Each structure stands twice: as C-alpha cells, then as structure tokens.
Amino acid sequence: GHAEFGGGPADPVHGGHAGHGWDGPPRQLGDRDVTGLTGPRDRPPDVAVELVAARDGDRYTLNGTTPGPELRVRQGDLVEVTLVNESVPDGVTLHWHGVDVPNAEDGVAGVTQDAVATGGSHTYRFVAEDAGTYWYHSHQVSHAQVRGGLFGTLVVTPPAGEAADHDVVAAMHTYGDGPTVNGRDGLRVDAAPGEAVRLRLVNTDNEVKRAWTADAPVRVLAVDGRAVHEPVPVTDAAVTLPAGGRVDLGFTVPAAGTAVRVELGGVAVVTGPAGAPDPPESEPPAETVDLLHYGTPAPLGFDPDDADRTFEYRIGRRFGLVDGRPGMYWTINGGMVPDVPMFVVSDGDVVRMRIENSGADNHPMHLHGHHAVVLSRDGEPATGSPWVVDSLDVGRDETYEIAFVADNPGIWLDHCHDLSHATAGLVAHLVYS
Ligand code: C2O
Ligand code: CU
Incomplete structure (x- = not known):
C-alpha cells in the first residue's frame, strides 16, 4: 500500500484529498519531505521565469494567458521557474511533462510537493538535459486545471546546428x-x-x-x-x-x-x-504512420532482454465502491484504488513492463521521470527506430511491452493521461527502494 510514504493514499493526479474521498477538498500534505532529490541550487540559473497562475471561472491562465508562455531554453541550461499562485483556490503545481527532472522538481501535488496555496509560491530548478519538445501543466486537480488552460509548452533546443529555418x-x-x-x-x-x-x-x-x-x-x-x-x-x-x-x-x-x-x-x-x-x-x-516500424534501428544503450524487473500493468474496469460511492472504476492488476500496484525498482535496474488494456476505452499511459522504449504491440516486435516515449496510447484490447532503465530515483507516477480516467483511479507508482 501507500502507507509507508505517510499520510495515507494520495490522489496525486487531481490533488489528493483528505482520506481518499474523490470529491473531497484538495489535499495539502503539510510537512512531507519525500526525497530531497532536487535540481542544482548552488549556482545562478541560466534562465529564470516567473509564472503567475490565476483562475477565472472555468478558465485558468499563466501570466494572463492560456496557454502560458512558450518557454525556450538551450540544452544544458539550468532553468528556474517560480510559480506564483495568484488566485487558484484549489492550489496549483507545475509538472514538466516529459522532462526527466529530479524527483523533487516533478510538481506532483501530494507526492513530490504540497500544492501551492493562493498567495504562495514555489521555485522549480532543473537542468534541461535533453533537447526536445515538452510541456508543463498543473498537477493539482489536473482534470479541471489542465482542461481549463493551466499549461504551456517548453522547448529545449540543441546547443548548435540542426536548426530548421x-x-x-x-x-x-x-x-x-x-x-x-x-x-x-x-x-x-x-x-x-x-x-x-x-x-x-x-x-x-x-x-x-x-x-x-x-x-x-x-x-x-x-x-x-x-x-x-x-x-x-x-x-x-x-x-x-x-x-x-x-x-x-x-x-x-x-x-x-x-x-x-x-x-x-x-x-x-x-x-x-x-x-x-x-x-x-x-x-x-486512411493511413497512419506506425511508429512500431518507422525509421531504422539504432542501439538502445541497454539490453531489454536482460531485465532486472518485469511488471504487469493490466488495466480493467469494474463496479465497486470508492469511499462508499458506487460506480464503475478503473482497475490495475485487478485492484481498485487505493489497492493499485506500487512498482518497486532499484537504481540502475533494467525494467520491462507489459501494459494490457482489456477493452472499454483507450488509455494514454504516461510514466513520469523516465523515457521507455516500445518493444512490441500485441506480440509484434518493433522494427523501426527506437520508439522512445513518455506517453503511449494503449488502445482497446491492445498489449504493449516497454522497457526502460530505472535511472532517476524517487517516487514517480505511472498513470493514464486521460485525466478523467486518472481521477477515477488509473494511477500507479514507480518507487525506488
Ligand atoms: Cu502530464 Cu502526471 O502528467
Ligand atoms: Cu485511461
């Protein structure tokens, strides 16, 4: 269970609640210090940005706009973002979707930090290690806040060359x-x-x-x-x-x-x-580019056939009670929230995961803090360029095998990014022992 992290089961995707009441008030965890795994704080940042979050009805803004500012930094930059909550009553965080930041910078309310209350602020710091296209969004009551506009894009450009016109x-x-x-x-x-x-x-x-x-x-x-x-x-x-x-x-x-x-x-x-x-x-x-076979192979840098850990992530749905509320809820490996798996790894492990979706809907699975390579879909091996993802759509009745290296210690979410599904329980944790 989640109990060893203190405070009982969190509901980090939409902020968590007192107990795990799905309609309860947003959760503040108080004094939890989860990991101490932060970005560098011993030198001045290369880029410093302030983002001010505000709410007006169903609409959310950062620095007065939605999307918030497009952030562009260079690979290797130390990025500092100060999040200020001007007027979001439920509190707010920023998650750096796809950026493999140190755990304490991951912006998950109830897991890596407390949500920032109205009038408060929080400073994130991380080195933009990998060039690429990313985005950032609130991870507190995120099914409402992201839909309502509390997000922006982040581009990390390579230091030189390669640039398009x-x-x-x-x-x-x-x-x-x-x-x-x-x-x-x-x-x-x-x-x-x-x-x-x-x-x-x-x-x-x-x-x-x-x-x-x-x-x-x-x-x-x-x-x-x-x-x-x-x-x-x-x-x-x-x-x-x-x-x-x-x-x-x-x-x-x-x-x-x-x-x-x-x-x-x-x-x-x-x-x-x-x-x-x-x-x-x-x-x-009619045609769709199938990334399972697109591009040409290249070395992965690790051997997925020599895995240290193998996990199943079987997604189902059944009738049940959560906090006394009857309804249809998502299940992971047969368990319904809060009885969902915690995948335990050690630093350096090669991890294989089989994600099986037995019907009802598609699930865009998002693993925080890591990128995984897709090995196969429904038993059909990948033959193209390494298809590296942090967000993978697992369609109805599909099964994917993925693999990754556990190289970023902390407590990470592995959840469905249909945020209404996450709200209804499709959230597991990857935890370093
Ligand atoms: Cu884009 Cu856990 O989120
Ligand atoms: Cu889903």
Missing part, C-alpha cells in the same frame, strides 16, 4: 468552445520556398489527436522529445498523438511557392510565403 510549436487544446492551436483558431507562419520547417505538435487534451497534410512529404523527426533515427518522408499518412504526447514534424516549403496546410483536426497550421493562398482543407488520410 522555422521552429514552431503548436499546442493542440480543446477549451469549452472547440479545438484550438496555441489558444487560437489557426496559425499562419511566413516561410519562403525551400525553407525547412520543424513543427512541434503537443497534444494537451485527453483524447488521441491526428495530424496530417496533403501539401508536402513530412518526416517524423522526434517523438516525446526523442529524435527518430533516420526518419523517411511520408505522404498521405497521418501521425497520431496520444494525450500528453508530442510529435515533431519536418517538411520543406514547396519550391513552387505554395503553402503547406497541416490539419490538426478542426484547426490548421499554414506555412508558406506571405500572400500565398491557404491550401484547401484536406480529408484525413
């Missing part, structure tokens, strides 16, 4: 009134013929998203902040993004001077010469 972030988010990109109803980027574009897609919603274009061949340059090895250009195929997932697309503005319209499902990003007409909206292609 245009490097654009597109956060896909559905507010109450429909799909948006970067909070707007569309994005237009001026780019000359022949110029290279890197489009960093971020899915901040609870549902799977598809993106595609009919106007140029595209490459999948990176997934979840990790480069794809030798990506080949594809045409007439969509890419999918699980909830929380990121995909970097690369393409070239056509020499003919036409624009490229990337469809994001109800909104689009149009890139091309100023004055070039918007291409017509295109139909979703």
